[in-house]
Amino acid sequence: MSRLFLHIEKWRADYGRAFAFTQGNMVVLCLCDFGVAREFCQCKSAEFGRSACLRKNMGILMGYDSIVSSKRKSWALQRKIIAPEFFNDKIKGMVDMMVESVIPVLEKWESQMEEAGGVASVRIDEDLKSLSAEMISKACLGSNYIIGSEIFYKMLVIQDLQSKQQAIVVHNFGCGLSVIVDNCKATLLAGNETTWQEHIRAEVVEILGNQAPNMDKLHKMKLLNMMIYETLRLYSPGPFVMRETSEEMKFGDFVSPKGVNVWLSSLLHQDQANWGDNAQSSIQKGLQMAFLRCARIRICSCLLGPGIHTCVGQNFAMTELKMVLSLVLSKFIFSLSPEHKHLVTYKLFYEPVHGVQLKMEKI
């Protein structure tokens, strides 16, 4: 985030851990302070809901009155209907469907490895995108899932057009050599430091044996769970969680009048004041700190959405992630391919511009 939203990083350094700015006629209070963030996360007031600008700018993609864009009564009603559909007892019945969907993808990658004589450079992002579209469509639409996948791809086109229309103006406050060097270091490290894989693979193999994953087995995979949280912390899917006040509200010492957009910055996830020296650590170091982090994440987390808006699909998402990763780890050894070009853009979520290319080898 600090690379794409350099202005936020700069304003935080210049004005402190909470500052306000205007964007057009919208007033934004941006919070980068752990203590205040906790209050943001714990706020259960219906007067602190989704902002009007989200509906205005993203309504075409998210719906103008959907669970992700509505407020108060309309949101509460939709949440009450949708949330139970993603409770764990429902997800339990979806695991076989998830395994069935992932097998063809693993077989496709396997044959690419065989054709390349054992080790191949495999582009995985498109396959994973299709896989996740297929799984959520099957979960929601059953046998009509093809329609769901078609809708998903139409939405991607709209997302693309939207992001071009509302291109973020990234102010260059000195993105110099140090930024490039930092990114090279991060990429090299992430590509080569794979000892974490061995630890997690050992856990996965011990729990799975030769059997397919099921819900009970996935629950036992503690290291894998931590690795997913650590990855979400280091590479949050988006830069902010956004709310709008419908009445005067107080966060720490900050009093926000009615109608102000309050943004919680994901810079918090890598803030040394909160995470100490390991704030920017790799997955390997991260795993050593993971227990501490998991505890903090529980206290204040916007990784899967804070407060009453916490992610409805988190059981589904975590099961899907653990299922796919456990199968990949039990079958393949992987690291970043030399062909991988690291460049990230922001289109509603962060996305790799040139995809993700892995060097993969069958175990």
Ligand code: HEM
């Ligand atoms: C790793 C994958 C995922 C991540 C990191 C994630 C993250 C989040 C976050 C941060 C929020 C809160 C946004 C806010 O407070 O404004 C959220 C809300 C939401 N997520 Fe997810 N999500 C994931 C997967 C999913 C999936 C698979 C589904 C659907 C099955 C889903 C459905 C929703 C919905 C409907 C909300 C809105 C909840 C509400 O406002 O009441 N998410 N998610």
